[in-house]
Structures are given as structure tokens and as C-alpha cells.
Amino acid sequence: MTRTVFITGASSGIGKASAKLFQASGFNVVATMRNPEAGEELRELPGVLVTSLDVEDEASIKAAVAAGIERFGKIDVLVNNAGYGLYGIFESTPKEKLQQQFAVNVFGVMDVTRAILPHFRQNSAGTIVNVSSGAGMFTLPMISAYCASKFALEGFTESLSYELLSLNIGVKLVIPHGGVAETSFQQRSTSDFARDGTPQEYHPFLQRSIEAFGRMGGALTMTSHDVAKVILEAATDGTSRLRYLVGDDARGFVKARRELADQDYVDHMRGLFT
Incomplete structure (x- = not known):
């Protein structure tokens, strides 16, 4: 039987590229996104179902899982890809924004996973692939909330893998790294952060950090x-x-994290922004 993959955040970027590659590799694809109108290109491909899913809306998650099973009979792989990065100095970041960062990058992953696990248990098979980030291994300034969410995702996924191994359900982490934040920081200046309400005491640090990201x-x-x-x-x-x-x-962020003693690693990273 043709296998089926269920992908969140498939309207663009990694999610869309994954949907196209899985389809070209012979999979049926349930390509989910908040706005299904953005899935016109995917909808034209055979064996692709484009459907609505907002990871902050449990009803839409359950409906999308049900629609995928109804269309293809079975789901074999879940790719939790939906997510985003929140940028800014922590002190200037509203609590509501911090909560949304976790609602999407952590609790959304948990809710989608919880919705599909009964189906995987019934089939005694399944694979979950969670898309993480280098920011779940090492940290950088101005993305503390994003790093926190990805560290949480890493911990959740590793622990979940122990629970599901005996049920023949695989759990994987794919970790893109080597460019977590440069583009956004290169496009921003200290004046941009000032308009965001960042206290001026941070501005010298911001300037040094922006210059450091530019060099990288x-x-x-x-x-x-x-x-x-x-x-x-x-x-x-x-x-x-x-x-x-x-x-x-x-x-060298991954190499430093893996090979240096803890304080040596911290001193190395701090030295990049001072």
C-alpha cells in the first residue's frame, strides 16, 4: 500500500518542500496549513490532500487528522513542521508573545501528536518527525523565547521516543542549523529595536550583536x-x-556545544557578542 505522510505548516518553506518531495517519492500527502488557499500548487499534485489546520486550534487538528484518514485510509508518518521564531530582547517581549511562541512550537506539536497517536497505536506502527532547530542545541542573543521553545521540543521528543519505542512508533528530530538567525538580524538595526521599546541600556549590546551576526x-x-x-x-x-x-x-556552534567543557562553551559564545 502507498504510505501517507501528514505535514503541518505545509504552505511554504520546509513544509512545502517536504510535501513536494514526499509526493515525488510515492507518498500520499496530507498537506495542512492555516490558510488552505495558500496550497494551490500542492493541490494540483496527485495524491495530495490540502486541508486546514491551525496548531493553536485543537478542533482543526482533529478535523485534519480525520480528513486525512478518510481520504487515504491510513497515516504512516507525522511531520510536525509548523513553527516560527520570535525575535527581540526578552525584557521587551510581552508575555502574550512568549505564550504564543510556546503555543505554536511546543504545545501545538504536542496537540497534533496526541491527536494522531491513537491511530498509530491501532496500527501498531507509525513515525513522528519533529522539526527542531540548532537553537535547541545552542543559544543566541535576541531569540531567548525561540531557543526556550526548541529546547523544550528537544526534551519532549527525546522523552516521547522512550515511551513509544515499545509500541513500534518511531520518534525523530530533524535539526536544521547553521543559519538560525542571521538573515533577520542583518535586516534589523539598533533603531528597529528601539522602536520596539527596547530600553536604551541594551543598545550598545544590540549594536555589537548585530555586527557579529553580519560577520557570520x-x-x-x-x-x-x-x-x-x-x-x-x-x-x-x-x-x-x-x-x-x-x-x-x-x-562552529555545534562543534563548540559538543566538544567544549560547559563553561568554555559559554565563554566562547559570550565572546562572540562582547
């Missing part, structure tokens, strides 16, 4: 298709491997 901007970054290829690998390689890194570590 020449490093190679991955494309959405590069990440999609690793997501497909994680979903189909038949192994119990947990983490799949994809990207260029020219700036």
Missing part, C-alpha cells in the same frame, strides 16, 4: 529542499536513530 552572514546555509531530504530520510530509513542534523557548521 557569509556562512553557507541550507535550503528548504535540503532539510526536506533529511526529513524524508528520517521518516524512511527504518532505524531507531533520534537526531538528524542538517546544515553547515562553518561558525
Whole structure:
């Protein structure tokens, strides 16, 4: 039987690239997104169902899972891709924005996973691929909320993998890295943060950090298709491997996190922005 993948956040970027690659690889695809009108290109592909799903709306999650099962009979792979990055100095970030960061990147993943697990248990099979970030391994300034959400996702996924192993349900993490934040920071200036209400005491640090990100901007970054290829690998390689890194570590963040003693790592990272 043709296998079916269920993808969140499929309207653009990694989600859309994954939907196209899975379809080209012979999968049926349930491509979900908040605004299904954005899925016109995917809707034209055979074996693709475009349907509405907002990870902050449990009713829409359950409806999308039901629609996918009704259309294709079975779902074999879940790709939790939907997410976004919140930028800004923590002190200036409203509590509501912090809560939304976790609502999308953490609780949304949990709710979609919870909705599909009864189906996987019934079939005694299934694979869950959660799209994380290098920001779940190392941290950078001005993305504290995003880093916190991805660290939470990493912990949740690793723990969940222990629970589901005995049920023949695989759990994987795909971790794009090597370009988490440069583009956004290169496009912003200290004056932009000032307009956001960031206290002026932070401005010297902001200026140094923006300059540091600018110097890092020449490093190679991955494309959405590069990440999609690793997501497909994680979903189909038949192994119990947990983490799949994809990207260029020219700036050495992953190497520093993995190889340096803890305080040496912290001192190294702090030195980049002082």
C-alpha cells in the first residue's frame, strides 16, 4: 500500500518542500496549513490532500487528522513542521508573545501528536518527525523565547521516543542549523529595536550583536529542499536513530556545544557578542 505522510505548516518553506518531495517519492500527502488557499500548487499534485489546520486550534487538528484518514485510509508518518521564531530582547517581549511562541512550537506539536497517536497505536506502527532547530542545541542573543521553545521540543521528543519505542512508533528530530538567525538580524538595526521599546541600556549590546551576526552572514546555509531530504530520510530509513542534523557548521556552534567543557562553551559564545 502507498504510505501517507501528514505535514503541518505545509504552505511554504520546509513544509512545502517536504510535501513536494514526499509526493515525488510515492507518498500520499496530507498537506495542512492555516490558510488552505495558500496550497494551490500542492493541490494540483496527485495524491495530495490540502486541508486546514491551525496548531493553536485543537478542533482543526482533529478535523485534519480525520480528513486525512478518510481520504487515504491510513497515516504512516507525522511531520510536525509548523513553527516560527520570535525575535527581540526578552525584557521587551510581552508575555502574550512568549505564550504564543510556546503555543505554536511546543504545545501545538504536542496537540497534533496526541491527536494522531491513537491511530498509530491501532496500527501498531507509525513515525513522528519533529522539526527542531540548532537553537535547541545552542543559544543566541535576541531569540531567548525561540531557543526556550526548541529546547523544550528537544526534551519532549527525546522523552516521547522512550515511551513509544515499545509500541513500534518511531520518534525523530530533524535539526536544521547553521543559519538560525542571521538573515533577520542583518535586516534589523539598533533603531528597529528601539522602536520596539527596547530600553536604551541594551543598545550598545544590540549594536555589537548585530555586527557579529553580519560577520557570520557569509556562512553557507541550507535550503528548504535540503532539510526536506533529511526529513524524508528520517521518516524512511527504518532505524531507531533520534537526531538528524542538517546544515553547515562553518561558525562552529555545534562543534563548540559538543566538544567544549560547559563553561568554555559559554565563554566562547559570550565572546562572540562582547
